[in-house]
Amino acid sequence: MEEVGTGLLDRLDAMQRVAASAPGGPLLIVAGPGTGKTRTLTHRMAYLCAELGVFPERCLAITFTRRAAAELKERLEALLGDVAEDITVGTFHSLGLTVLKENAKAAGLGSGWRIADEHEQTQAREQAGDDDAAYRKLLRQQDLVDLDDLISVPVSLLSEDPALVEKYRRRWQWIFVDEYQDVDELQYQLLRLLSPPDGNLCAIGDPDQAIYSFRGADVQYFLRFNTDFVDARLVRLTRNYRSSAPILAAAVQAIAPTTLVSGRRLDPARLDPEASLVGRYAARSVADEADFVVRTIDELVGGLSHRSLDSGRVDSRAAAVGNLSFSDIAVLYRTDAQSGPIVDALSRAGIPVQKRSHNRLRDRRGVAEIARELRHAGGASGPLRVRVKAAGQALAQRYAAPTLDGDQPAPEDVRLAAELLLPLADRTGDDLPLFLQQLATGAEVDALDPRAEAVNLLTLHAAKGLEFPVVFLVGCEDGLLPLRWPGSTPSEEEVAEERRLFFVGLTRAQDRLYVSSSAKRFRHGSEREQSPTPFLDVIDSGLFEKLGEAAPARPKDRQLRLL
Ligand code: ATP
Ligand code: MG
Numbered sequence: 274m275e276e277v278g279t280g281l282l283d284r285l286d287a288m289q290r291v292a293a294s295a296p297g298g299p300l301l302i303v304a305g306p307g308t309g310k311t312r313t314l315t316h317r318m319a320y321l322c323a324e325l326g327v328f329p330e331r332c333l334a335i336t337f338t339r340r341a342a343a344e345l346k347e348r349l350e351a352l353l354g355d356v357a358e359d360i361t362v363g364t365f366h367s368l369g370l371t372v373l374k375e376n377a378k379a380a381g382l383g384s385g386w387r388i389a390d391e392h393e394q395t396q397a398r399e400q401a402g403d404d405d406a407a408y409r410k411l412l413r414q415q416d417l418v419d420l421d422d423l424i425s426v427p428v429s430l431l432s433e434d435p436a437l438v439e440k441y442r443r444r445w446q447w448i449f450v451d452e453y454q455d456v457d458e459l460q461y462q463l464l465r466l467l468s469p470p471d472g473n474l475c476a477i478g479d480p481d482q483a484i485y486s487f488r489g490a491d492v493q494y495f496l497r498f499n500t501d502f503v504d505a506r507l508v509r510l511t512r513n514y515r516s517s518a519p520i521l522a523a524a525v526q527a528i529a530p531t532t533l534v535s536g537r538r539l540d541p542a543r544l545d546p547e548a549s550l551v552g553r554y555a556a557r558s559v560a561d562e563a564d565f566v567v568r569t570i571d572e573l574v575g576g577l578s579h580r581s582l583d584s585g586r587v588d589s590r591a592a593a594v595g596n597l598s599f600s601d602i603a604v605l606y607r608t609d610a611q612s613g614p615i616v617d618a619l620s621r622a623g624i625p626v627q628k629r630s631h632n633r634l635r636d637r638r639g640v641a642e643i644a645r646e647l648r649h650a651g652g653a654s655g656p657l658r659v660r661v662k663a664a665g666q667a668l669a670q671r672y673a674a675p676t677l678d679g680d681q682p683a684p685e686d687v688r689l690a691a692e693l694l695l696p697l698a699d700r701t702g703d704d705l706p707l708f709l710q711q712l713a714t715g716a717e718v719d720a721l722d723p724r725a726e727a728v729n730l731l732t733l734h735a736a737k738g739l740e741f742p743v744v745f746l747v748g749c750e751d752g753l754l755p756l757r758w759p760g761s762t763p764s765e766e767e768v769a770e771e772r773r774l775f776f777v778g779l780t781r782a783q784d785r786l787y788v789s790s791s792a793k794r795f796r797h798g799s800e801r802e803q804s805p806t807p808f809l810d811v812i813d814s815g816l817f818e819k820l821g822e823a824a825p826a827r828p829k830d831r832q833l834r835l836l
Contacts, residue, residue, distance in 0.1 A: 292508040293317040299502030302477040306780035307515030319352035329359035333445035369423035389417035391641030431466040453478035457489035480533035517548035524779040531769040550818040552787040563618035603741040625727035744782035
């Protein structure tokens, strides 16, 4: 347990301390990447409980993912010890589930209600035609709810019952929401019911990292916080502890054209005069780009031939970076389909990789499909671990089809599908209902092991909130970032969101950042000429170091082999 009492806020900077020790009432903390949002939020909660006598059982902290909830809980335990156990920490879905469990009868659900699987949902949808009300009625007749119901049913229950609202407002008098820029309409409605307009609601986030509009998130709720909540206090955190000054300068310039934060600034806490510029590599092909990544990792980690087989950690030849291990390195990309050639090249060079993505298996539909497969797979009595594996394999086969944007599926995706879910199955033992519930109430499955000695491969969406000493942002090409479908022009708002995604990517890097593009790429069924993303054009060229001329073309472009 860390120091409690007078020293609690000592580890915060001046503005973080202002945010952490602000009095009750609505509080909006607008904080850029790397400014210590989680640190500030946990210290605020700890300070309120340890110093101001707020009861931990009156506190509710809400995040979007299980990973974020677990991290918050862990950090609270470090600050408060056992007291942290009394604080409710969860995702929006787990909060909805709690409210629903406590009011199942009022919601018209019988004692055996549960979350419907995909098959049951499809059946109900087909029967109901296009009529969503009729669809829900059918589910309800079978005592089933779907994932949207986990939020919408509590919202309707609370909207119709002021006494119930009072009950929850008394229970959770202090509410904290992380990544507030990502709330969608139903989550927002739930929050407005749980918190009175002058309530102790503390929301923290960064509008410039709002990247989930495709699943209904709306950054407008963040931007209008001070009209929704009375006398809201605003605190800004602008001191960035994560990135070197050149990386930060590039990121701030990249977001500037469409920033949602007036007077956006990020001040580097790190002022290393030796800091590297942003490496920029223009590859002639996708294979060349992948080779560039391998070559550079090889240089950074000190030469593959010299690598210790025990740990992968070796003395780096690059003194400015220090001791680097593979897990310090991340390769980020816009679409999952890009990962194939990179995984191939790294694996051929003997570099271990681990991959995480928001793929189809991890969206809500995927969860329901897994639930259904699990009921069939491996025999009803088999151990959960075995059944999860069998279900993963069945799904992998089903998904061995072209990806959404018409690209070939990455072989890695198919393998990953077969491996999905297992760590969670380990944690939940043989408890299938618990496993499904955990799967359903988290927005993603955690497949990234921070201790694994492997280079991390992630989509930009999956990289949100993480940081790595070395980051490669590959495929910085027009049409890929911003992403464009053939025959359609993205709206201004869509391009702005893609730019925010680019900003999220750049700001994951601590010491070294590499951006690369390929002159051609196989997309939408044919090989296309690609040009670098216009997002790079707004960055001062003095912040880049142009890296080596592209290696001579190979006789046969490896990418074509995927055909
Ligand atoms: P993002 O928007 O990218 O999720 P964040 O605001 O959540 O960023 P954190 O990940 O909480 O940022 O913090 C970034 C880094 O800065 C972490 O390594 C954290 O430990 C460090 N940090 C935060 N505040 C301080 C501080 N006051 N002193 C030293 N280091 C700090
Ligand atoms: Mg964060």
